Amino acid sequence: MVTVGIKEVAQRAGVSPGTVSNVLNRPERVAATTRARVQQAIRELGFVRNGSAATLRAGQSRAIGLVVLDVGNPFFVEVARGVEDVVSDRDHAVILCNSGESPGREARNLRVLAEQRVRGVLITPADEDLSLLEDLRERGVAVVLVDHPATGDVCSVSVDDVAGGDLAVTHLLDRGAERLAYVTGPLGIRQCTERRKGARRALRTAGRPARALEDVVVPEMNASGGRLAAEKLLAGGLPDAIFCANDLLALGVLRALSQAGVRVPDDVALIGYDDIEFSSAAAVPLSSIRQPTYQLGKIATELLLEECDDPRGHAHQQIMFQPELVVRESSR
Amino acid sequence: MVTVGIKEVAQRAGVSPGTVSNVLNRPERVAATTRARVQQAIRELGFVRNGSAATLRAGQSRAIGLVVLDVGNPFFVEVARGVEDVVSDRDHAVILCNSGESPGREARNLRVLAEQRVRGVLITPADEDLSLLEDLRERGVAVVLVDHPATGDVCSVSVDDVAGGDLAVTHLLDRGAERLAYVTGPLGIRQCTERRKGARRALRTAGRPARALEDVVVPEMNASGGRLAAEKLLAGGLPDAIFCANDLLALGVLRALSQAGVRVPDDVALIGYDDIEFSSAAAVPLSSIRQPTYQLGKIATELLLEECDDPRGHAHQQIMFQPELVVRESSR
DNA sequence: TCGGACTGTTGACACGTTTTAATACTGACG
C-alpha cells in the first residue's frame, strides 16, 4: 500500500507542500498556472487527501453525527434525507448512528462521534437523561435535539406530541369509541409519554374517565411489537379503538388482528402516528398523525450548522411544529 | 474548548504518554495497578481518545464503509442491520453512504471513504463500471460487492437474480398470464437487467415469444416510480400480469391501479421482488421473491473483515444464494 | 554477589496535513 501524500504531489509539481495545501483549501491564493500544475500532479499520482491528518490539525472534522432511535423506521429515514440534503451542499459528511432506543447503544454511539471529533450532533435521545449531551457540548460539539423539545439552552426541533395524541384520541372518541387502548414502546421514550399525555387530555376534555384508556407497553416500536401488543389485547378483551404510538406498531397490530379475524375498523378502530408512506398502502389504509418529517431534519441541520459556524453569536431556538390528523379507512 | 490529551492523562497518573497509550491499546502489557491509576485519570479528566490522530498514525481507521443504492429501501436497511451486527462486535464503526442509484453520488461517497481511510468498503455498485473500486483496492482498501456477483479477483455476496426473475415470471405464466409487463428501474442497474434476463428465460422455457413481456422503465425504484409505471400501463393498455423489479415499485403500482379501479389479482396479477416486511401487510398482500437479506449483509461483512485482517492469506470468494418464491394474494 | 531472564515503563520519532510568519519575486514609480 503506497501512500501518496501532499509531499509527493509537491515534489512532482515542483512546489512546496504548503502550496499544495493551498490549492486544496484556498485555491484563490495560488497563481493560476501553479494551480494547474499542482492539479495535474494530483491527478497523475491519484492523490487523495488524508482526512484524519486534516482533522487532527484542524481539531474538528467536516462531519456531523445523526443519532436516531431506529434506522428501520421510515420516519427517521425521512429525517435523514432532510439532513443529508442540507449537509451535502456544504460538503460535510453525515455519520448515521442507530441507538435502537437503547441508552447503552446511544452512549456508545456518542463516544464514537466524540472520538471522531464531529462538529456537531443531531440526536433523538433514547431517554430523558441528557447529561452525556451536556458533556459533549462542554467539549465544543454543537448539539441539536430532533423530535425532542428542549428547555432553553440548546436548540431543538420537534412536533407537538401532546397535540398529536390529543388529535388521535379526540378523533377516536368522536367516532364513538368507549374503551380505548394505547399501544406504545417503552415509556422512557419521551414521544411515547407525551402522546399518552395528549391522549389523556382528550379523554378529560370529552369528560371520560382516565381508565377508559388502557396502556399496552411493548419493548420495541416496530411491527413485531405491534403483533405482540395485539396478542395481549386479544387475550385480555378487545377495546373499541386502538391508538398506536407509531405506524410500525399500528401495522403490526393491524396484521395480527386481521389474522385473528377481527375486522378493522368495524370491530376495532385503529390509528397510528407518523404517517409513513406504507400506511396509506396497508391492507386497511391506516389513519395516522402526520408530521413534517423531512422539514424536521432539514431545519435541525440548518440550526446545527449555524451554531457550528458561529458558536458565540448563535441564539438557541426551540422550534415546534403542529401535527395533522389524517383519516383513512382504519378509523372511518 | 479545552482538549485533554494523552499527555495530560499521563501527567495526572504520573506515567509517560506511552504507558497511557498502552493502557488504551494493549492493556495486558501494563501492570494492573498502573492500569487502574491511568484509567482513573482518564475518568477524572473525561479524556476521549482522538480518533483522527490514531487513524493518522495507524494509516487506517477502525471503520468500514457501506454504500447502498437507496437507504429508503427496507431491503438495504435489512442488509445494513446484518452489517452492523457483525461490525459492532469487533468495535469497528460503519459509515453508511447512499448513492441513490447515481454513479456520481457513488463516486463522491467513495472519495469520502477514501479520505477517511476506511479499512474496507461494502458496496452495491450503481453501474457496471467498477474501475473506481479497482483504484480503491490498489490503495489497500478491501472491497466486497454486495448483491452483485463478481468475476473472480474480488469477494462478492449475491442472490441469483436470473433465477429470481425466472421464478417470478414462471409463476405468472403458470397462473395463466398471456401479456406481461416488467416494471423496472434504470437498466444500468445490474439487478434490473438480470431479473429481466430471468424473466425472458422463463418465457422461452414456456415457449412464449419475447414480445409477450413489455418493459416499463422508470427512473427511480420506489413507490413513485411504481405509480409512474402504472400510469404508463393504464395509458397503453393493461397486461394480465406485472412483474416489478422490487417491492417498492410493486406497492406503487398496486396503489395506482387500485385508485384507477383495477382489481388485483382479478384484472391484473402482480408480483414484486425482495419480500420486504411491508409487502405482506399491503392492501393486497404482495407476492414476491424472497432473498436472505440479513445474511447478505452479515456474510459480506465477515468476508470483508477477514480480508482486512489477513490480506495475503485471503482467498476471494463469490457466494451466491438462491431466491425463493412467496405467493400471496396479489397473484393468486 | 553476579549474571541473566523477564516484566514494566519510557522517550523520541513518525504519521500527513494546515497555518503562519517570513522570504522571494514582480512591476511600477520616483
Added chain:
DNA sequence: CGTCAGTATTAAAACGTGTCAACAGTCCGA
C-alpha cells in the same frame, strides 16, 4: 537605479497518538 507595494511561495512548527528500541527494576538460580 533604488524603493516600495503587493503578490506568490516557502519553511517550519504544530496537532495527538502509536510504536519500538532502549532502559530500569525485580526476581531467581548459580
